[in-house]
Amino acid sequence: MLGFNLFGRISKFLFDSRASGGVSSHLPEFNEHEKDLVKLLHNLERSRSHLQRLESSGSKGDMVITAQADVISLQQEVIAALQHVNGSSHGHEKEEPVQPTNVSAHPRRRRGAVSSESMGPVLVSASISKVVIPKVEQEKQKLASVLKEMVIFSDVHDEDIHALVDAFAPEWCAAETVIMRKGDMGDKFYIVDKGVCDCFVASAEGGSMLICTVTEGKGVGELALLYNAPRAATVVARTDCYLWSLDRGTFQCLVLSATARRRRQYKEFLRGVPILSNLTAEELAKVADVMEAKWFEGGEYIIEQGEDGDTMFFIEEGSAIATKNAGPGRPSKKLMDFSKGDYFGELALIRNEPRAANVIAVSRCKVCIIDKQAFVRLLGPCLEIMSRRIHLYEAFLD
Numbered sequence: 001m002l003g004f005n006l007f008g009r010i011s012k013f014l015f016d017s018r019a020s021g022g023v024s025s026h027l028p029e030f031n032e033h034e035k036d037l038v039k040l041l042h043n044l045e046r047s048r049s050h051l052q053r054l055e056s057s058g059s060k061g062d063m064v065i066t067a068q069a070d071v072i073s074l075q076q077e078v079i080a081a082l083q084h085v086n087g088s089s090h091g092h093e094k095e096e097p098v099q100p101t102n103v104s105a106h107p108r109r110r111r112g113a114v115s116s117e118s119m120g121p122v123l124v125s126a127s128i129s130k131v132v133i134p135k136v137e138q139e140k141q142k143l144a145s146v147l148k149e150m151v152i153f154s155d156v157h158d159e160d161i162h163a164l165v166d167a168f169a170p171e172w173c174a175a176e177t178v179i180m181r182k183g184d185m186g187d188k189f190y191i192v193d194k195g196v197c198d199c200f201v202a203s204a205e206g207g208s209m210l211i212c213t214v215t216e217g218k219g220v221g222e223l224a225l226l227y228n229a230p231r232a233a234t235v236v237a238r239t240d241c242y243l244w245s246l247d248r249g250t251f252q253c254l255v256l257s258a259t260a261r262r263r264r265q266y267k268e269f270l271r272g273v274p275i276l277s278n279l280t281a282e283e284l285a286k287v288a289d290v291m292e293a294k295w296f297e298g299g300e301y302i303i304e305q306g307e308d309g310d311t312m313f314f315i316e317e318g319s320a321i322a323t324k325n326a327g328p329g330r331p332s333k334k335l336m337d338f339s340k341g342d343y344f345g346e347l348a349l350i351r352n353e354p355r356a357a358n359v360i361a362v363s364r365c366k367v368c369i370i371d372k373q374a375f376v377r378l379l380g381p382c383l384e385i386m387s388r389r390i391h392l393y394e395a396f397l398d
């Protein structure tokens with residue numbers, strides 16, 4: 001809860017800002033966390049008014065969807081900022097050591113889903129106390145490096161990475177344990193420390209279909225917590241597993257503000273990518289959540305013909321070319337130019353074949369990378385258009 005005093009000061013400040021037509025950047029009477037909160041509340045107020053104006057003027061389509069997504073994303077940022085404000089005044093700074101529990105080998109079945117998968121406002125407790133599960137230094141370092149490798153944690157500040165590491169709890173489960181069930185509410189995010197888990201969804205024939213395998217050092221169960229949605233798949237331990245689990249409250253408190261920042265950062269770029277123009281603002285936000293940015297120098301190979309490939313790329317800055325090897329001693333043949341907003345590397349994912357061409361950075365080039373899992377989950381609506389372009393390649397393919 002916001003203290004009454006702070007609530008009163010923020011309300012008065014926003015009222016004065018409304019009267020003067022803008023929020024001052026100085027905000028002398030607030031500390032750093034409070035300043036963030038005030039600015040976010042001000043932006044949320046503006047976004048809500050914008051949405052209301054659109055709705056009352058009868059606007060439909062992309063503009064309304066984009067405005068709704070802005071409101072949702074700002075609500076999430078406000079919740080995260082509230083938690084920082086509460087944390088800095090009480091609760092979060094105070095460590096509450098928790099003894100490691102000897103894992104629930106069979107996680108309890110949760111209440112069934114009541115809503116379809118959507119990016120609803122995330123309802124989290126605004127006052128969350130810091131969880132600290134004692135760990136040896138080696139475990140902490142390993143967990144921190146595993147988190148830094150994961151796209152969803154890549155924008156989380158270092159101090160929050162430490163807090164996340166503290167909050168992970170060890171769990172053990174026997175082979176064939178159902179770790180989470182599709183449709184249930186999500187209570188935890190997991191990292192596989194040792195062992196292997198499989199993710200299943202229902203197949204068209206009514207059985208279950210394996211959609212991916214989670215190996216050591218990989219995470220599972222983030223979607224329900226990121227999007228406040230029911231579990232999107234059933235996850236079963238294939239072998240006995242040692243897992244690290246992170247509670248929903250800590251995940252949302254420490255990860256959602258970074259996610260919202262990243263969505264803002266990529267929003268304009270993704271809106272301008274032609275192949276993604278079919279996606280709604282909500283779907284674009286999900287694409288932003290899974291993208292990993294990487295720089296390549298001019299002349300560097302982004303893709304090498306013949307390699308196995310499990311990622312596709314969008315150019316955010318710079319340019320690249322596709323070339324085809326023409327055989328020993330013969331110069332390679334240029335196939336295509338790529339510049340900002342173009343994509344490549346989809347062919348190996350669609351056809352399950354090695355890379356059909358080289359892609360080489362012409363100038364220093366920033367690409368956004370999406371892995372196969374995310375490609376399958378998020379880019380379904382674009383597949384038809386991509387498949388049409390593949391026909392254009394055909395002239396060059398063996």
Ligand SMILES: Nc1ncnc2c1ncn2[C@@H]1O[C@@H]2COP(=O)(O)O[C@H]2[C@H]1O
Pocket residue numbers: 180186199211212219220221222223224225230231232233234235373376377
């Ligand atoms: N294609 C996929 N669709 C849905 N969930 C997936 C997929 N691949 C892996 N998963 C994982 O399975 C998890 C099931 O629970 P969540 O929806 O919380 O998060 C999900 C992802 O971590």
Ligand SMILES: Nc1ncnc2c1ncn2[C@@H]1O[C@@H]2COP(=O)(O)O[C@H]2[C@H]1O
Pocket residue numbers: 303309322335336343344345346347348349354355356357358359392393394396397
């Ligand atoms: N004529 C072409 N033939 C094959 N791939 C091409 C061609 N032109 C561009 N490409 C891109 O180059 C990429 C190389 O990796 P992929 O085969 O995964 O996907 C390929 C396409 O995105």
